[in-house]
Amino acid sequence: xxxxxxxxxxxxxxxxxxxxxxxxxxxxxxxxxxxxxxxxxxxxxxxxxxxxxxxxxxxxxxxxxxxxxxxxxxxxxxxxxxxxxxxxxxxxxxxxxxxxxxxxxxxxxxxxxxxxxxxxxxxxxxxxxxxxxxxxxxxxxxxxxxxxxxxxxxxxxxxxxxxxxxxxxxxxxxxxxxxxxxxxxxxxxxxxxxxxxxxxxxxxxxxxxxxxxxxxxxxxxxxxxxxxxxxxxxxxxxxxxxxxxxxxxxxxxxxxxxxxxxxxxxxxxxxxxxxxxxxxxxxxxxxxxxxxxxxxxxxxxxxxxxxxxxxxxxxxxxxxxxxxxxxxxxxxxxxxxxxxxxxxxxxxxxxxxxxxxxxxxxx
Numbered sequence: 001x002x003x004x005x006x007x008x009x010x011x012x013x014x015x016x017x018x019x020x021x022x023x024x025x026x027x028x029x030x031x032x033x034x035x036x037x038x039x040x041x042x043x044x045x046x047x048x049x050x051x052x053x054x055x056x057x058x059x060x061x062x063x064x065x066x067x068x069x070x071x072x073x074x075x076x077x078x079x080x081x082x083x084x085x086x087x088x089x090x091x092x093x094x095x096x097x098x099x100x101x102x103x104x105x106x107x108x109x110x111x112x113x114x115x116x117x118x119x120x121x122x123x124x125x126x127x128x129x130x131x132x133x134x135x136x137x138x139x140x141x142x143x144x145x146x147x148x149x150x151x152x153x154x155x156x157x158x159x160x161x162x163x164x165x166x167x168x169x170x171x172x173x174x175x176x177x178x179x180x181x182x183x184x185x186x187x188x189x190x191x192x193x194x195x196x197x198x199x200x201x202x203x204x205x206x207x208x209x210x211x212x213x214x215x216x217x218x219x220x221x222x223x224x225x226x227x228x229x230x231x232x233x234x235x236x237x238x239x240x241x242x243x244x245x246x247x248x249x250x251x252x253x254x255x256x257x258x259x260x261x262x263x264x265x266x267x268x269x270x271x272x273x274x275x276x277x278x279x280x281x282x283x284x285x286x287x288x289x290x291x292x293x294x295x296x297x298x299x300x301x302x303x304x305x306x307x308x309x310x311x312x313x314x315x316x317x318x319x320x321x322x323x324x325x326x327x328x329x330x331x332x333x334x335x336x337x338x339x340x341x342x343x344x345x346x347x348x349x350x351x352x353x354x355x356x357x358x359x360x361x362x363x
Contacts, residue, residue: 019248022295036067037127038127039069041056046081046082050196051242055189060090070095073099073107073325086205087207090240098211099215105228112143116128127185128186130189140300143337147184149182188254192298241275241292241299248274251309253309262353263307266309277312292318294317300321303326304319306319306325306328308329309336
């Protein structure tokens with residue numbers, strides 16, 4: 001609630017004497033009534049990814065009855081397929097906005113940020129949300145700068161429409177933040193903290209309308225501070241690391257890229273995704289898209305298995321939401337045993353071959 005004494009003092013100091021209180025209050029009330037959210041969605045292969053669907057679920061918890069628009073950008077048939085998928089992926093979606101242009105062929109921050117600015121200035125959303133992955137972290141801060149607002153990042157819970165919970169100190173503490181700035185309130189949310197129910201994921205009976213974004217005034221010609229180089233992706237038959245039910249992670253204890261193949265074989269038998277610690281990535285065992293932790297991917301699988309992982313604080317911050325954590329390390333004092341549900345003090349070079357021998361092939 002606004003303190004009436006403070007409100008009166010502010011009105012006398014900044015408003016002309018001819019301006020009445022009734023002239024100011026409607027704009028504040030109308031802003032509250034017209035709450036609406038824009039979700040920046042990432043898509044690939046004709047469908048939006050699971051993290052973006054989680055961002056839509058987070059948008060649905062902001063305010064009852066608020067409209068939710070999903071923004072897609074790209075070019076070609078895959079964009080139109082993704083729009084069709086987005087229109088039916090979640091019952092809370094009010095409309096899907098599609099920006100079809102060669103300027104959005106690749107998800108570069110500069111054109112995307114200008115697109116968000118363009119759409120926001122036209123429609124006046126109260127909130128703009130993206131998943132807290134490489135896509136959202138790349139685009140949303142730049143878009144916030146263009147709109148002259150401060151984003152709230154890595155949100156794990158939504159208390160009110162402008163009050164949020166986010167981790168600090170590498171996840172060792174949770175901070176409650178209230179946004180008091182101008183619209184839009186811009187957020188990145190952890191997808192693992194806003195799971196999508198099976199009912200929502202399977203709701204395809206009602207499709208939201210799809211609209212094309214008018215790009216006639218889009219001034220993307222001056223952008224060019226970054227350029228697309230190449231795109232690499234993990235093996236198609238392997239589950240996505242961010243959404244896998246089972247994750248098998250290797251650390252520096254594996255000693256070499258050749259030895260890390262044992263982790264891949266074990267993951268293959270379990271139908272699991274492969275993860276790695278920052279130390280393993282820095283050592284060149286695996287590419288950095290497999291890194292799990294605060295500076296990598298946040299995961300929340302049903303089963304998380306860690307081999308040769310000491311348990312640095314940054315790594316633990318990325319796995320805390322896992323349902324069951326199993327750790328194997330020859331150091332009995334390794335920090336990961338403090339968070340593990342099951343721990344085995346042993347040599348991974350003995351444990352993994354035995355598991356590979358006794359586990360059946362994944363079907």
